[in-house]
Amino acid sequence: MIKIQENILLKEHSTFKIGGAAKYFTLANNESQLKEALKWSRNKNIPFLILGNGSKILFSDKGYQGLVIKIQISNIQIQGEKIICGAGVLINKILGIVTAKGLTGLEWAAGIPGTIGGAIFGNAGAFGFETKDIVENVKVLNLKDFKITEFQNEKCQFSYRSSIFKERKNYIILQTELRLRQSEGEDVRKKIKENLLYRKGKHPLEYPSVGSIFQNVKLSKENQKLIEKFPDLKQFSQGGEIPTAHLINSCQLKGKTIGGAQISEKHPNFIINIGEAKAQDVISLIKIIKKKIKEKFGINLKEEIIII
Numbered sequence: 001m002i003k004i005q006e007n008i009l010l011k012e013h014s015t016f017k018i019g020g021a022a023k024y025f026t027l028a029n030n031e032s033q034l035k036e037a038l039k040w041s042r043n044k045n046i047p048f049l050i051l052g053n054g055s056k057i058l059f060s061d062k063g064y065q066g067l068v069i070k071i072q073i074s075n076i077q078i079q080g081e082k083i084i085c086g087a088g089v090l091i092n093k094i095l096g097i098v099t100a101k102g103l104t105g106l107e108w109a110a111g112i113p114g115t116i117g118g119a120i121f122g123n124a125g126a127f128g129f130e131t132k133d134i135v136e137n138v139k140v141l142n143l144k145d146f147k148i149t150e151f152q153n154e155k156c157q158f159s160y161r162s163s164i165f166k167e168r169k170n171y172i173i174l175q176t177e178l179r180l181r182q183s184e185g186e187d188v189r190k191k192i193k194e195n196l197l198y199r200k201g202k203h204p205l206e207y208p209s210v211g212s213i214f215q216n217v218k219l220s221k222e223n224q225k226l227i228e229k230f231p232d233l234k235q236f237s238q239g240g241e242i243p244t245a246h247l248i249n250s251c252q253l254k255g256k257t258i259g260g261a262q263i264s265e266k267h268p269n270f271i272i273n274i275g276e277a278k279a280q281d282v283i284s285l286i287k288i289i290k291k292k293i294k295e296k297f298g299i300n301l302k303e304e305i306i307i308i
Contacts, residue, residue: 019059052118087117104183132158207272245269
């Protein structure tokens with residue numbers, strides 16, 4: 001049996017600490033509760049929103065005039081190098097368990113505050129690795145017929161910061177099977193420590209945020225002329241993408257503040273909440289960044305976050 005709550009502040013369910021109230025809010029701890037919540041919203045003829053840990057979402061100051069369903073399906077099974085886990089399990093919890101088992105392949109995700117369901121949804125990545133590299137299959141609920149479907153990795157249509165689940169809204173991620181590799185536990189712990197130190201040194205972790213706001217810019221034949229026009233971009237040729245933080249920094253936008261939101265001086269692709277920021281403050285900064293980048297480089301930036 002689910003419990004439907006009313007007027008729940010979404011800022012309390014976002015790593016940005018921004019957002020008005022959800023008209024209705026509930027937790028789904030298993031498949032049965034998820035189906036019950038979805039049927040409730042259908043019977044009431046109101047929209048619903050699926051939420052993980054709120055680490056890649058900007059909620060409106062006006063809140064959400066529907067039902068927010070927070071996925072907390074948290075089963076975990078370790079079978080050798082195979083990990084079966086619910087969509088609501090926090091990545092760092094999985095990382096702690098597999099590290100103790102000496103399993104490698106997830107170290108890149110150290111410090112990411114999201115759930116495994118959210119990581120699959122947006123094909124989260126860091127340090128040259130992506131979620132797709134470790135996913136064997138994904139179990140989903142198909143909203144068209146309320147049946148459970150399993151997608152093997154190649155059917156997930158993973159791409160840069162995207163997947164079939166992000167592009168087609170009728171699939172809700174329930175569970176995944178991850179495939180890691182056996183390694184020395186000490187090596188895994190050392191790599192995790194390195195990654196965490198990097199994040200601490202390069203990212204503004206002292207302030208609420210949702211991580212990188214924009215996708216990096218992939219280098220292709222179409223934008224090779226950029227390197228001719230801006231020789232400093234040649235340093236990124238081998239990596240195949242231009243860090244958006246570099247572009248923002250080139251437009252001298254670091255530290256720009258509107259209301260309680262600021263373009264981070266530590267990492268310009270982060271917008272941080274420096275004190276009671278509103279969603280509109282963040283959106284205004286996003287618009288400024290996109291405008292300046294377009295004017296200088298002719299690039300249309302694409303948001304990595306979801307804006308409600």
